[in-house]
Amino acid sequence: MSVSLDHLRRCTVAADLGASRTRVYLRNTGLIVDEPSVVAVNTRNGALISVGTPAERMAGRTPANIRVIKPINGGTVVDIEMAQRMLRAMVGTKLRRALRRKPLLRVAACIPHEADPLARRAAYETLIGLGARRVELVDSLITSAIGAGLPVEQPEATMIVQCGAATSQVAVLSLGSIVAAEKVAMGGETVDRALVQHLRNHHDLLLPSQAVRPLHLVLATGDGDGRAAAEVHGRDVATGLARTVRIDPESLRLAVRTPLTALLDAIRTVLHACPPDLVADLADRGVMLTGGAAQLPGLDSTIRDSTGMPVEVAEDPALCAVMGLGAMLEGRVRPVGTEGDPDRLSPEPEEPERLWPEPEEPERLRPEPEEPERLRPEPEEPERLRPEPEEPERLRPPGRERLEPESESA
Numbered sequence: 001m002s003v004s005l006d007h008l009r010r011c012t013v014a015a016d017l018g019a020s021r022t023r024v025y026l027r028n029t030g031l032i033v034d035e036p037s038v039v040a041v042n043t044r045n046g047a048l049i050s051v052g053t054p055a056e057r058m059a060g061r062t063p064a065n066i067r068v069i070k071p072i073n074g075g076t077v078v079d080i081e082m083a084q085r086m087l088r089a090m091v092g093t094k095l096r097r098a099l100r101r102k103p104l105l106r107v108a109a110c111i112p113h114e115a116d117p118l119a120r121r122a123a124y125e126t127l128i129g130l131g132a133r134r135v136e137l138v139d140s141l142i143t144s145a146i147g148a149g150l151p152v153e154q155p156e157a158t159m160i161v162q163c164g165a166a167t168s169q170v171a172v173l174s175l176g177s178i179v180a181a182e183k184v185a186m187g188g189e190t191v192d193r194a195l196v197q198h199l200r201n202h203h204d205l206l207l208p209s210q211a212v213r214p215l216h217l218v219l220a221t222g223d224g225d226g227r228a229a230a231e232v233h234g235r236d237v238a239t240g241l242a243r244t245v246r247i248d249p250e251s252l253r254l255a256v257r258t259p260l261t262a263l264l265d266a267i268r269t270v271l272h273a274c275p276p277d278l279v280a281d282l283a284d285r286g287v288m289l290t291g292g293a294a295q296l297p298g299l300d301s302t303i304r305d306s307t308g309m310p311v312e313v314a315e316d317p318a319l320c321a322v323m324g325l326g327a328m329l330e331g332r333v334r335p336v337g338t339e340g341d342p343d344r345l346s347p348e349p350e351e352p353e354r355l356w357p358e359p360e361e362p363e364r365l366r367p368e369p370e371e372p373e374r375l376r377p378e379p380e381e382p383e384r385l386r387p388e389p390e391e392p393e394r395l396r397p398p399g400r401e402r403l404e405p406e407s408e409s410a
């Protein structure tokens with residue numbers, strides 16, 4: 001995927017539409033949105049109830065007439081209408097306030113590596129439908145690498161493992177381009193699902209969604225002999241009553257082994273696909289972990305043990321993609337190889353600028369209804385040009401008196 005850097009620099013907004021969170025960066029301002037990609041709607045009348053964090057809190061606690069929807073899955077917009085409503089609610093007022101002086105909207109958005117045309121079209125339609133005048137789609141592996149501070153433009157290899165919610169991507173980059181890459185259906189949600197499944201199958205315990213994150217910490221503790229066993233509260237599968245069980249961290253580590261093995265396989269595949277010179281570079285430089293799930297305790301040591309390479313977790317790993325794209329917008333980085341054809345999905349640059357949908361703005365742009373009226377000739381003018389209807393009347397003698405004979409004289 002090649003995107004013209006000139007076109008990117010003309011973008012005002014950088015967006016990362018993630019399965020877990022939506023992040024929006026405004027050029028020269030910073031991050032203006034970092035919210036869960038969740039919408040709550042009333043199923044009776046279709047009204048939007050809330051978006052982001054409050055909507056996420058509703059998940060699993062809603063009555064029948066409220067539905068909690070996740071319009072983005074694995075970096076792909078799966079429900080365009082809901083994604084638009086969510087974005088409008090999240091950024092509408094913030095963007096309007098920020099863009100009061102310069103309300104021109106060109107948007108750059110991260111898109112997974114080698115996303116299929118349907119996924120690209122869905123991202124494009126979502127943003128164009130919101131009023132973006134032009135949309136540039138940029139490979140999220142490149143933006144993440146830039147956001148993590150990797151020297152992607154240098155002629156040396158850098159390896160990035162981007163661990164998202166539903167998917168992870170692994171790539172080796174050199175000279176601003178991707179040399180080899182792999183995508184695997186493993187992310188934070190996959191690990192969470194494996195933990196929930198383990199407790200259900202082996203302890204007959206149903207776990208509330210908010211109790212999964214504390215289990216991540218259990219993964220990183222203990223030495224496998226059961227000394228650091230942790231207590232987990234949940235609901236008994238059979239009785240439905242609250243119950244507490246003691247969990248051995250080693251059994252949890254075994255439970256997440258399958259999804260982690262898929263990730264390790266993807267790393268090996270990418271290394272095999274790389275020329276030996278680049279692999280030699282990686283032995284020194286190591287692997288950079290980005291994405292929210294990179295914070296999974298013990299993930300870095302698992303990759304280090306498996307590959308024998310140094311592994312580093314990026315600072316603010318979840319924000320790398322959007323911050324990297326923001327840096328590209330602001331011209332703070334110039335990766336080699338990103339200049340070239342503009343994204344074919346975008347309209348021509350000559351198109352007139354459009355405003356982010358503000359109900360009042362299009363009205364003001366339309367001509368006032370009185371204007372054409374004033375341009376037309378006044379209806380009285382032709383009347384005044386014609387002779388006054390009274391004038392001929394006055395010239396003629398009164399008809400009745402002239403035609404009637406005088407009866408008295410006859």
Ligand SMILES: Nc1ncnc2c1ncn2[C@@H]1O[C@H](COP(=O)(O)OP(=O)(O)OP(=O)(O)O)[C@@H](O)[C@H]1O
Nearest residue numbers: 018019020021075164165166188189291292293295
């Ligand atoms: N501190 C943490 N420890 C463990 N996991 C975490 C932590 N913070 C976030 N996560 C996990 O990271 C995932 C979200 O990562 P991220 O925000 O990068 O995903 P996304 O960009 O929304 O999704 P995707 O890239 O798949 O579209 C979630 O599954 C979440 O559980």
